[in-house]
Amino acid sequence: MKANAPKRKVFDAVDVLMGEEEVRNNNDIRELVIDSIKPFHNHPFRLYEGERLEDMVESIKEHGVLNPVIVWKTEDGYEMLSGHNRQNAARLAGLKKIPAIVKAELTEEEAYVYVIETNLMQRSFTDMEISEKAAVLQERYDKVFYHRKREAILKELKALEGKELKGGHGDHHLKNRDAVGAEYGLSGSSVARLLRVNHLIEPLKDKVDKGSLGMKIAIQLSYLTKKEQEMIYDAMREMHVKLSQHQVIKLREHAGELTPGRVRQYIKMADPNKKVPVVKVPARLIQQYFSKIEPDRVDQILEEAIREYFEKREV
Template identity: 40%
Template sequence: MKMKKVETFASIFGEDHSEVPSEKTDGTTSLRLEDLIPFKNHPFKLYEGDRFKDMVESIKNYGVIVPIVVRKIDDKYEILSGHNRVNAAKEAGLTEIPTVIKEGLTEEEATLIVTETNLMQRSFSELAHSERATVIATRHHAMKSQGVRNDLLDEIETLSKAPDLAQDETCGPLDHKLKTRDKLGEEYGLSPRSITRYIRLNHLNNGLKDLVDEGKIAMRAGVDLSYLSEDNQEMVEAIISEDTFKVDMKKAALIRRYERESKLNWNTAQKIISGDMLKSTGKVKPFKLQPTIISKYFNPNDDKKAIEKTIEKALDFYFSQMKNQSSDIEEGEEMIE
């Protein structure tokens, strides 16, 4: 395939962004749009509506300023960074696009380019839950891996024209002074527990991730469902999609329990997801607290309604603490460390 040389990498980004040694930079070439293919299982939502129209108009007026990043796959080039630019360039009537071709990448390194460059072009708060899960899980794996090239992580910033990202020793991508969950929590403004949940969420299949993004599965419920086998995830996805049910934490926890007990099948899953199982098993027979328990914590003159309210708050606090302790052990120690 014929490729023509265009502007150099340094001339596009400027000399002040040339932190990557020149011998590690491929330079920029122009590739035909018809020779490009999307990244397999691309995890990010593509631009649409006004945002896409604005990009098309910008390209019509100024061209594609920041080159896309690709790697060669057989006789095609797989897009690592620039899916929106490619789509907008096609809409703008272009036939070629400036490109940086990366060679010798591992699958991990290719995925890291996909996630990091997308994050640099958008705010983390803009991302859907599934997109956040992909970003965090990929970065977490990279931070714990000894084989990821430091130069590639630095070059990702240059490829995305993001010199404002922290580069010092305490904030570098592979800094190990803090635990990986704590480090990621600082970067993304999340608690270590939330980081752990997003990493777990990345174990959902793509269909269930979409349902989390659509709000049909609560985020915390998605964490529970991520422990299901692939077959059971597909079954749950089919049931939710078929009848447009929603899954909250109670339903997800019950589904997971039934799988552990080898009782989960289509009928039981359907009853849980529809709410029928909870209706039949969720009622507790009324009972009275022993007077000795009441007198232990309350005064004889306390109002009955106030006592009930206090007991309710105490139970809410107790069960939330039990849930958090279980979450820390199961999601933190077992999976992360």
């Protein structure tokens, strides 16, 4: 906050919506040290970057944190439920403390409702990454039997945020993937595919979000154990390859008996349905770069250059 600016209460937005006394009676609001709040242990959303983050940092520098974050009191400290981006921006703005509503008596499922629903208040479902959509659908699909408690949480969040809920949240009696899909304009089969993303390790989720791992391949990998997925991810990085449908099916066929060596063996196996491209080096490049180089060295140079190229693309 600027030194010459009038001091502004950080609880203004909450006070206006609910009344200061009601907020203080129903929620334990404290000033917590920013670094004392850990990210939610199963937080599926990515933090803001670029211009959106810069705008939030500037706003906090000018006005402070107007809406308190919501944290979960655990045995060893606090976990963030709502406010990961505000915490990050406040830290970048130079703040040492942040206003927080502290929740103590929550189950794991109730805590996750806070995490999912507050993100849906801020962003459209269609704007989310694939892995983020998968997390939202998982919460809908697996935890709908908590709909009564969820309704109470949503009512509270709506008042705190002062925003309408997005995505047809009025119907909490969702029973199957078709009903969940209807909430977001998805078919039941699309929901089923997205739900499989939740079974991937984080590095593979990241590759799905970036488009470097196709959904069909990702779904096949999702049926393998976390350890097997880690072995495959490490092999993909070291060998600089993208998996084909043939390779991933072969890996699935040997689920439960995969080792790093076997993973590399199956990845090296040629796809019988895939034509290997014939690569020709243009004459002008040969003349320019290889005219004075021994033939035995040419293959080595090409291999090193290609490896370096794909390593840079992987970063």
